[in-house]
Amino acid sequence: MSLAREVPVGATTAIRASWFRGFISNPWAKPRFLAGFTWLYIIWSIAPVVIAVQISFNAGRSRSSFQGFSLQWYQGIFDRASENFDATLLAALGQSLKLAVITMPIATILGVGLAIGLARWRGRGSGSANALMLFPLVTPELVMGTALFLIFANLFDTFVKLGTTAQVLGHVTFSLSYVVIVTRGRLFAIGREYEEAAMDLGASPGQALRRILLPLLAPAIFASLFIVFAISIDDFVISAFLCIEGCTTIPIKIYSAARNAGNPSLNALASIMLVSSLMAITFAVLILRAFNRRQGNTRSAVEDFARLEI
């Protein structure tokens, strides 16, 4: 059947009418509506971020209206002599980064181990171990925060004091599941052939793991590191519950300022975190892209990241 037909005279109207009918009957065929919808969503999604950054440069003290451009709030974070100087802001920034940096390796190592162990688990109990691993993902943070506070305040108080250590332990617990999920995707994609081939060629399981599997997993491990970073710096509930003194993080400061009078210095802090997170994710994507290129994979690293098929 040929799709090319003779167009009779006077058919332009007919063609236009049929296009119109086609549009009405299936508006989703033309992606214009979807495109518009998606861009509207993106604007709605990003607008508050842009506004928050804009306010961080506010010359006045208001958090809702822009009163002129000034760097005073950034100065208030770093510059001791500035009249807006608040030492607790820099302390909060430091604490957030400290928690994130300590949590990253611990969560990643435990999580990768857990993912590999779960994938290779053959016995009974793998189902419940799997469920156990997924539970922190869906447990409301409020529940975990209260529970951890009670445990650290009552049971473990001889070993672990509330504060930074407790916060790290809480963050790791919370992030484990994310690491496992990310690593698992990659594990399934890799399959067992490489390890088995290595063992056929005489490697011990441990060597196969170290020298074959882990390098293959490297992109997932990197991605996990950055995901844990993002989770940790944005965590509010668990950090707040497990903090007594000297361990205030940026989200805690933002929340307490929301319930009292804040000023744009918190916007400045959040903007700094935004930039550092952006840099971290860019770094991660670049590394992923380097890996992809080395393996001849032509897909975009960002796409892989979004699909968690790292």
Next chain:
Amino acid sequence: MVFHPRDPAYRRSLTRRDFLRRSLATGVALPSAAAILAACGPGGPGGGAGTGNTPEVRFGTPDKPVELQLFEDNAAIASELEPEAGPLVIYNWENYTWKQVLKDFGKEFGVEVKYETFYNLEEAVAKIQTGEVTFDVFFPTMDVLPKLVAAKLAQPLNHDYIPNLSNIWPSLQDPFYDLGSRYSVPYTIYHTGFGWRTDLLPLEVEEVAAMSNPYDIFWEHGPVGKTAVYDVPRDALAMAMYHLEGSAADPNTVDPAKIEAAKNALIELDDRVGLEVNIDIAYVQIPEGRMALSQSWSGDMLATPWYAADPAAEAGSFRYYWPARDGFGGVIDNDLYAILKGAKNPVLAHHFLNFMLDNFNAMKNFSWVGYQAPLSALDPADVIANGWPGLEGYFSWEYKGHWDNLLPAVVTDQDLEVATRFHGLPLAEETLWTNAFAEFRAGAS
């Protein structure tokens, strides 16, 4: 499943008997875990004081003032000790002490001062109870102080370090909740009235004073979506009681019927206007224009010009009224300083208290916080109108002209004569209030 010979799972699969043997061993171990738990007992490491040796919690009332007990194992520090090297750690509400004043103290004593904050008094107390804190100075309310004393979490004060105590109003040097100021020193004093902005609620103070019961302003004039009460059971319910019963209301009542009636009045109001229930309603949300009428502690309203986006334009429209002055009944309350038992710098903490009771430092703090210390040498109205020697140039005093309509928010010692004081209630009675408030907070839908 085919196992590669080198795969550990292959070897593992041959040792199911080992697995069974191992799990039996765990099974044997479990009861001993139960034994450990049993040893923890009902008291537990974080639990209470065990069987019956609990020190009593002494709540004083203005009619029956109370001396807080002194314990042998919780003695005050000796006199004439050298101040420590710091850093001094203050544990207070957010924005409740001016950092400038802390810096001045730090300069005078050559120490660093840290300011840790809480936004919920119970949470703060819970953290103090864990015993893992090293805060030096705490700011409890008068119903929390006796509990801290009974739990030996606060230490008695050595007045040798605090000569400035005599600066305080005589009536507060020997308060009913802590005769002899054994454990506490007053920090700020404030009354609980209400504030509004005339551009959103066009009423003048005279019109409100002329009402048959000014507390009715909430029920009769509260704008929809712009009316607020405090997220504090005693304050919110007490206001409803004053609305229902006028000056005869008793804000310390334990009559369940009265509490229930107050709760229903609040619920009715909430249904109509959608009350905002929070802590920052007066000093943040009114200046930001998010609220038009709000329950307000006097200090909150005094701080509003500072939080307005354009003080010159807006401060003129802020108002405050405390009905007790015109005989309609009202509450006065004060916050306290206490030094925690676990303080690392008790001598420094005592010096801090003394420093803050100095007239100039107290006024400097007042100029930013809005809450005044009850000092005899002060005439806050005069200060607001004319400034205080040495305090020119501090930014709050720039708003001198904008505070005239907020003069009613200044607390004088005559106010104490017409006010009713809140006092702490024992747990069972306090629970009546918290339960009623919780039901209010559940929302009617």
Next chain:
Amino acid sequence: MAVPGIAWLIILFILPFYAIAAVAFGGLDPIFAGPAPTWNPLEWDFTAFRTIVGELVSGGPAQIFFRRTLLYIAIAVSISITVGYPVAYYVSRHGGRLKVLLLTLMIAPFWMSYLMRMLAWVNLLSDSPETPGLINQLLVDATPFFDSPVNWGAGNAAHMTVILGLVYGYIPFFILPLYAALDRIDRSQLDAARDLGGSPRSTFWRVTLPLSKQGILAGTVIIMLPMFGDYYTPDLMSGQNKTRIIGNQINSLIHTQGKAPEGASLTLLLSGFVAILMLYYLISVSRAAREARR
């Protein structure tokens, strides 16, 4: 290999639940009426638990919060699906050269603090006369329908404000897994459907949508379950009583003197409820996986 991770989860995840139970069924400390956990199960006291169950059954505060939370979450999840599916669909199917850009923009909000974004919304919606937020500025100045700023916190608008806050905070967590699922759909299956005579619309309804069901389910679970514990979103977006949800109630009970056992009991009940939903999801996932293998 999995042992350290499992051990960690047991000590720091399972054991804390036991701590919640110990508080829920425990006593009160005599001075502060704070929680006094009872570790020995033989000495557990169930009064607080019974009170909460009683409230759930008889219409007390716990039931009010539960119903309101379910309502909010149902609406928020529906909105998330309605908004999120077309976006995920567009990016995965019609993204083309802009795909990377679109994905980056979609991931971007993650990198600013959740609380900060919520606060930014509060400021955007502000109806203060001197400093109205952007939304009110646009409505009043740019459209002829509004004379004065709209109070988004008043009356029924407060409910919508909080629900939209929930949607805003969680929808990226819905879109990304859904995008991943949609992207994985084999193009050849869609082409086959078209070849067999399906119109674009019927291809969507009868091929794409069923294939993306797992993705929708995964996304729904990922956003729905944490919403049960969210208490800071209503706190930030609206201070009113009628928008408080179960997370607020748990938080408030735990911090009110004498009420911690009730708060812990409510926590246990909530966790149980969430666990049931979670199990349902796991079962359906394993069923789908089994079918896929067949």
